Each structure stands twice: as structure tokens, then as C-alpha cells.
Amino acid sequence: xxxxxxxxxLIRKELMLEWRSRYALNGILLYVVSTVFVCYLSFREISNxxxxxxxxxxxxxxxxxxxxxxxxxxxxxxxxxxxxxxxGPQAIIISKIIYNVLLMLLLSxxxxxxxxxxxxxxxxxPLFYMLSVVLGSISFASVFTMxxxxxxxxxxxxxxxxxxxxxxxxxxxxVLIKLSKNALDGLDRSVSLDEIAILLAINVIxxxxxxxxxxxxxxx
Amino acid sequence: MNKSWxxxxxxxxxxxxxxxxxLFPVPAKPILNESxxxxxxxxxxxxxxxxxxxxxxxxxxxxxxxxDENDDLMAVESANVGIIFxxxxxxxxxxxxxxxxxxxxxxxxKQNSSAxxxxxxxxxxxxxxxxxxxxxRGKISSVYNVFAFPIMIVLLFVLxxxxxxxxxxxxxxxxxxxxxxxxxLRPVFYxxxxxxxxxxxxxxxLRYRIRKQENLIS
Numbered sequence: 001x002x003x004x005x006x007x008x009x010l011i012r013k014e015l016m017l018e019w020r021s022r023y024a025l026n027g028i029l030l031y032v033v034s035t036v037f038v039c040y041l042s043f044r045e046i047s048n049x050x051x052x053x054x055x056x057x058x059x060x061x062x063x064x065x066x067x068x069x070x071x072x073x074x075x076x077x078x079x080x081x082x083x084x085x086x087x088g089p090q091a092i093i094i095s096k097i098i099y100n101v102l103l104m105l106l107l108s109x110x111x112x113x114x115x116x117x118x119x120x121x122x123x124x125x126p127l128f129y130m131l132s133v134v135l136g137s138i139s140f141a142s143v144f145t146m147x148x149x150x151x152x153x154x155x156x157x158x159x160x161x162x163x164x165x166x167x168x169x170x171x172x173x174x175v176l177i178k179l180s181k182n183a184l185d186g187l188d189r190s191v192s193l194d195e196i197a198i199l200l201a202i203n204v205i206x207x208x209x210x211x212x213x214x215x216x217x218x219x220x
Numbered sequence: 221m222n223k224s225w226x227x228x229x230x231x232x233x234x235x236x237x238x239x240x241x242x243l244f245p246v247p248a249k250p251i252l253n254e255s256x257x258x259x260x261x262x263x264x265x266x267x268x269x270x271x272x273x274x275x276x277x278x279x280x281x282x283x284x285x286x287x288d289e290n291d292d293l294m295a296v297e298s299a300n301v302g303i304i305f306x307x308x309x310x311x312x313x314x315x316x317x318x319x320x321x322x323x324x325x326x327x328x329x330k331q332n333s334s335a336x337x338x339x340x341x342x343x344x345x346x347x348x349x350x351x352x353x354x355x356x357r358g359k360i361s362s363v364y365n366v367f368a369f370p371i372m373i374v375l376l377f378v379l380x381x382x383x384x385x386x387x388x389x390x391x392x393x394x395x396x397x398x399x400x401x402x403x404x405l406r407p408v409f410y411x412x413x414x415x416x417x418x419x420x421x422x423x424x425x426l427r428y429r430i431r432k433q434e435n436l437i438s
Binding site for chain 1: 360371
């Protein structure tokens with residue numbers, strides 16, 4: 001079976017598992033909504049747009065760590081052995097990244113919707129802000145997937161996830177906040193091309209290193 | 221003797237850079253004044269850190285390819301020394317910034333980036349300590365090291381250039397423009413960089429040998 005087919009099957013498997021239990025999906029959606037609500041009750045209103053932006057990304061950061069941590073930890077040892085016999089490491093990591101990107105997109109759309117509902121939405125260029133959210137979802141998913149693989153192999157599991165991934169995700173976060181700030185202020189779109197290029201470049205680097213390194217990790 | 225020439229060179233260069241850095245004439249610039257001498261002590265720390273982290277990265281790749289336990293020891297010890305030199309670079313920079321920029325932490329992009337880089341490598345150490353079994357520990361932490369290094373390079377060398385910084389060589393310029401530096405500084409600055417890099421390598425090899433002996437005993 002070609003790599004493409006394997007990836008397709010693995011993604012379908014992830015979606016099906018998720019749909020059958022729905023506990024993880026609902027859990028993480030509830031997590032985002034209640035975090036936004038906690039923020040709303042503590043802030044009441046945010047008059048300063050940069051603060052609005054920063055708070056949104058902080059919520060997204062924590063939600064995505066929580067959403068993606070489980071992507072390797074939930075797999076039992078027996079099931080991993082089974083994958084080992086039927087597919088290659090590349091297929092597994094690519095399918096996990098794609099699945100996590102989908103999950104993050106859903107998560108961020110719901111988060112942004114609810115966030116703009118309770119806090120008034122000051123975004124000047126909504127379409128471009130949406131683009132930054134999409135890029136953010138892809139970036140978070142690509143970094144966190146590999147880190148969750150690493151964290152799941154070490155004994156400590158979930159508790160290591162945050163300290164391993166936060167320093168690595170900060171460069172992305174800096175660029176994302178700048179990009180979304182430009183969209184927030186409604187600046188001309190050509191101003192932000194540099195940021196988009198950097199984000200894409202970091203993503204390419206992260207995904208290629210994941211592809212190269214995962215074969216060493218998964219047999220452990 | 222033929223093996224220790226570079227250690228002697230390291231001592232000579234560092235001693236020279238300390239005396240020269242403190243005594244040689246320097247250009248009198250407003251605000252900077254005599255504090256410009258810090259360049260001979262602050263900047264070489266970063267060079268040593270980057271070189272040691274690069275060594276750590278290379279040895280991690282070697283470990284993943286061959287699985288030799290000594291490569292893993294070398295990777296962790298050079299990362300350790302890199303962290304120490306990074307901390308020294310941060311402290312020397314902060315002391316200097318207190319008197320020149322007005323505050324020890326001035327929200328400068330390079331300062332922030334280097335602090336994050338240190339966090340990455342401290343996380344690497346925590347990851348290592350979370351595992352007992354040697355082979356597993358070596359493999360997983362090597363994977364993290366190799367994964368983190370390219371992101372750290374982006375963080376240290378690309379992102380600071382996109383914003384204004386108080387450091388020289390930002391906002392579009394090449395990071396280290398040799399033409400910017402006053403000619404009086406160069407005869408001390410270059411030996412200082414080389415000397416500290418050699419000292420860092422020396423410390424690393426010493427620690428590596430100690431660890432190897434400890435492994436033999438236990």
C-alpha cells in the first residue's frame with residue numbers, strides 16, 4: 001500500500017476513534033469554552049486591542065497543549081506494536097499531524113467565535129485575522145504533535161509536555177501575535193507578508209525534522 | 221605535549237583578552253564610554269554558547285545514527301557547558317545594560333530570545349532526568365535536541381532581525397557586520413572569542429572524561 005493510502009487510512013481511523021468516543025473532543029471543546037468564560041468573568045471587558053489579541057493566543061496555546069498531549073499518550077502499547085507491523089513511521093507522523101491540524105482548526109474556530117461573542121470583537125480585517133488563526137492552528141499542531149510523541153515516550157508523560165513545548169512554540173507565537181496584531185489594526189495586507197513567510201518556513205522546518213526524527217522515536 | 225597546545229593557546233588568548241580588554245585604548249563614544257570594553261567579555265560568551273550547542277547537536281545526530289553511548293555523553297556535556305556560557309552571557313549583558321540602557325531587562329528581542337534558548341536546553345536536561353534507562357534516555361533526548369536546534373536558530377538569528385533592537389546588527393543588517401566595529405577593538409575581540417571557545421571546549425572534554433570514568437566505575 002502506498003504512503004498516501006496508508007495516511008488516508010490512518011486519518012480515517014483517528015477520526016473514527018474520535019467519533020466513537022467523542023469524550024476527548026467534547027472535553028477539549030468544553031475546556032476552551034470554559035477557559036474563555038473564566039477569562040470573561042475575570043476581565044469583564046477588554047478595551048485595549050493588544051491585550052485582547054494576547055489573551056486570545058494564550059487561551060489557544062493552553063487549549064492546544066491539552067488537545068494534542070493525548071495524541072500519542074492515549075495509544076496503548078499493544079496498538080503501537082500493531083502499527084509497527086503494518087505501516088511506516090512517516091505515515092503515522094503525517095497522519096497524526098494532519099489529524100491534529102483538523103482538530104486545531106475546529107478548536108480555534110469555536111474558540112474565536114465564543115471569544116468574540118463575550119468580548120467585543122475589535123478586529124479591523126476579519127478575513128486576515130482568520131488567516132492568522134488558521135496558520136496558528138497549523139503551526140501549533142505541527143510542533144505539539146512531535147513533542148507529544150517525545151513526551152509520551154518518556155515516563156513522565158503529560159507533565160513534561162508543557163516545559164518541552166512552550167520554549168519551542170514561543171518563536172511561532174511571537175510571529176503569530178505580530179501577524180494577528182497587524183490584522184487587528186486593519187493594516188494593509190502587504191505589511192504582513194514577511195510574517196507569513198517566516199511562519200511557513202518554520203512549519204516546513206518543523207515538519208521535515210519531525211519526518212526525519214520520528215523513525216528513531218517510534219521504535220523505542 | 222602535542223595534545224595540549226590548544227589548551228595553552230586558550231589560556232594565553234584569554235589572559236591576553238582580559239589584560240588587553242581592560243587596558244588597551246578604546247574609542248570614546250557617548251553613553252558607552254569605557255563600558256565598551258564589555259564587548260570583549262560579553263560577546264565571546266555567546267560565541268562559546270553557540271559553538272557548544274552546535275557540538276551538542278552534531279553529537280546527538282551521531283548518537284542517533286550509530287548508537288554509541290559516548291556520543292550521547294558528549295552531547296549532554298556540551299549542552300551543559302553551553303547553558304553555563306549562556307547564563308554568563310546573560311549576566312554580563314544585564315550588568316552592562318543596567319548602566320548603559322538603564323535597565324537590566326530592556327525587552328530587547330535578542331535578550332528575550334537568548335533567555336528562551338536557555339529554557340529550551342534546560343527542558344532538555346529535565347527530559348533527560350525523567351528517564352532511567354540509558355539507551356532510551358539517550359535516544360529520546362537526542363531526538364528532542366535535534367528537533368529543538370533548528371527552531372532555536374530561527375529564534376536567535378532570524379526573529380531578532382525583524383524588529384528593532386538595541387543590539388547592533390538588527391533591523392535588516394547582517395547579524396555581525398565586521399565593518400561596524402572600531403579597528404582598535406578588533407585585535408582584542410577576535411582572540412577573546414577564539415580563546416573562550418577553546419576554554420569552553422576544554423571544560424566540555426574534561427566533564428566528558430569524568431562522566432566516562434564514572435560510567436566505568438558504576
